[in-house]
Amino acid sequence: MAESAAGEATPVAQTSSAWLDVVGRRCLAEAWEFAAARAAEHFAGRAEGLLAETALPDFVAGGKCLRPLFAYVGWCCGKAESDAALRAAASLELLHCFALAQDDVMDQSPVRRGRPALQARFARWHADQGWRGSARRVGDSAAILAGDLFLVWAEQMLRGSGLDPTALARGWPHYDRMRSELAVGQLADLVGDARALPSWETALDVLRRKSGNYTVRRPLEFGAALAGCDAAGLDRLGEFGGLVGEAFQLRDDLLGVFGDAAATGKPDGQDLREHKASSVVVLAARMAGPRQRAALAEVAAVEDVDDGVVDRWRGLIVATGARERMEELIRERTEKAIAAADAAVIPRHALGLLAELATRSTERTR
Known part of the structure; x- marks a missing residue:
């Protein structure tokens, strides 16, 4: 530079x-x-x-x-x-x-x-x-x-x-928090099951702890702390990172249900096959009418989820409007994140980098 x-x-x-x-x-x-x-x-x-x-x-x-x-x-x-x-x-x-x-x-x-x-x-x-x-x-x-x-x-x-040791000392608390949240979030995700759905608020909490904070917010805060950014700057970057991190994981959950195996490098419909209580599944149940909710519970109860069950489950999720709503939630969080970054006192070029990273994180296909 x-x-x-x-x-x-x-x-x-x-x-x-x-x-x-x-x-x-x-x-x-x-x-x-x-x-x-x-x-x-x-x-x-x-x-x-x-x-x-x-x-x-x-x-x-x-x-x-x-x-x-x-x-x-x-x-x-x-x-x-x-x-x-x-x-x-x-x-x-x-x-x-x-x-x-x-x-x-x-x-x-x-x-x-x-x-x-x-x-x-x-x-x-x-x-x-x-x-x-x-x-x-x-x-x-x-x-x-x-x-x-x-x-x-x-x-x-x-x-x-x-x-130098002074810079590293500023970063260690953020680094330790990131590692701890990663393990805690993985445990929360591990016990989640689509056959016993949590509330939407609980699903969002798991989403943040599982990946949102670890992927975006904590790395961003960690790097800024190493550079000696002040508390106000870290707060603004944390706000940006929290929103983008949520949007990132919402996209990840969509890919776990609707992503193409050739693009994602993972088995088709992997989250459904593993009965994960991901945000997509939870939101679909929340938005479903009585008949749709019963149909969702029926497919969630199937132990061995084959391609036919995946296709039916996907169709039900789309019918509830959950897929479209997930896209709206991703867009809303990304827009709020960029507004938060704009309000931060950081170099002009960094704003462009943050905006580009937000786009990459939330519009990805894998």
Whole structure:
């Protein structure tokens, strides 16, 4: 970035979208290189590391780096670009890999990002060796341990990012809160079941804790805190992040029901097959008339959800108007978020980056 006459850092000859693309690629490269180096350090030449040495960096390679982008834009709300700050932001991609690895075990998802999930890859490897014991148990256990490594590596990468101790000290409380909320939200999501629907207010609370805060708000606050933004600025960014985070998870829940498997990299209608009490399912029940509500309860009670049940369930959700209402809720939250950012005292270029990130987060197809 260059400095404007007013001392404000501004992108040079780049749109917000192009700048974010470049930064995203740099963050992914930093995270992959760190994971590859650690995997080689721990597993090279070891029998148990024949797969792990490649599987763990491969898992990182497919990331979109959304959380690092929010963190780095948060930094840019207070300071000019910094290689050390970018590495600190990139460490959040390893934290996300920890979450994904263990989430796939909890959901028994066979696919992640269009490729076999870690536990499926480790299970197949075990079976291919002809070893005794349960391949599934080994796969699940190995994926959990891989997640543990990603969690350790994320903090290790942050500590070694090159930021000075004072900056890191400002970020640790936000980092710890983000990690805690991630685990608490995952537990809340784990016990949610479409056969015993919670209230809409409870569904929104789980939505915020499960992913909304962890994906947008906390990374944004974390980056801004590292840069030394004041309390008022953090509050405004937190308001923006909370709204965009909710919109992000509402979109994620829509994709979990209506997303195309080729685009999402996940099984078609995965949330319905897993009986998840997602916001889409809860809202449909809330908006349904008596007959629709009874029909929704009937499909939710089916234990083995096949393609036919998925199609019927989707049709009922559309008929209640819930899908259309979800789109309205996403749009409303995004508009409010951009208004909150406009009211914050942050550099002009950062507003453009926040607006572009809000769009990317809420209009995505995967």
